[in-house]
Each structure stands twice: as C-alpha cells, then as structure tokens.
Amino acid sequence: MNKNKDIEKILLNDASYDEIIRAKVEQDFVQELDKSKSEKSGYITEISSAPKDRIFTKFATYEVINKISKTKSYINGVQAEGFLGNKTAEREKLLAGTIDSFVSGNIFVKFVKVKV
Numbered sequence: 001m002n003k004n005k006d007i008e009k010i011l012l013n014d015a016s017y018d019e020i021i022r023a024k025v026e027q028d029f030v031q032e033l034d035k036s037k038s039e040k041s042g043y044i045t046e047i048s049s050a051p052k053d054r055i056f057t058k059f060a061t062y063e064v065i066n067k068i069s070k071t072k073s074y075i076n077g078v079q080a081e082g083f084l085g086n087k088t089a090e091r092e093k094l095l096a097g098t099i100d101s102f103v104s105g106n107i108f109v110k111f112v113k114v115k116v
Helices: 002-013 017-038 077-084 087-097
Strands: 058-065 070-078 101-104 107-115
Touching: 017 058, 058 077, 070 077, 077 101, 077 107
Parallel strands: none
Antiparallel strands: 058 070, 058 107, 101 107
C-alpha cells in the first residue's frame, strides 16, 4: 500500500522516481541517526554502579598491567576472578563497589567497564 502512495505521488506531482527514492532514503537515514543518538551507550564505567551479577562475567572488561614488563592488556571478568584466587575479602569489596582494582603477584588489575 505504501508503494501505491509513492506511485500516486509520482503521477500527481510529476516528480521523478529517483527523487522520491532519494528523499525516502534520506528520511530513513535521519530516523536511524536519531534512534542511535537516543539509545544509551550500553556500558557502565563505574564499578559501584555496575550490576553485581555482571562484574565477574564475560561482559566485564578489566585492564591488566604487568609490573615487571610494564605491559598493559585487557581481560574479561571471568579471567579477573581467576587472578583473585582465594582473596575473598577483595572479591567482596569489588562486588560492593568500594574498590575497583587489586594486585595479584606481579600484576595490577583494574575494572574498566561492563556491558549492560
């Protein structure tokens, strides 16, 4: 039915089909831009605001800095929990949001973001 209205516009307004298609594409593009601007980024960067059930999952990102080699890399929450080992006090503080980093051996691990 929408296609029939486009054809009707062409016949009534004596407009070319290419102009109507171009206008329709531009309109769709503007709608998509508006939609993407209105959506949230989907990431939380403050550990105190992050959902507790996602802090140690594949949706969380942590930064790892090696103290000896001075290298930096990124890991997910499952790997970060592995670096914690049996440090339950630090795990509880991370879940509570009171700390956002910890030290394990020669590495420093810091919370970066979590996808929601």
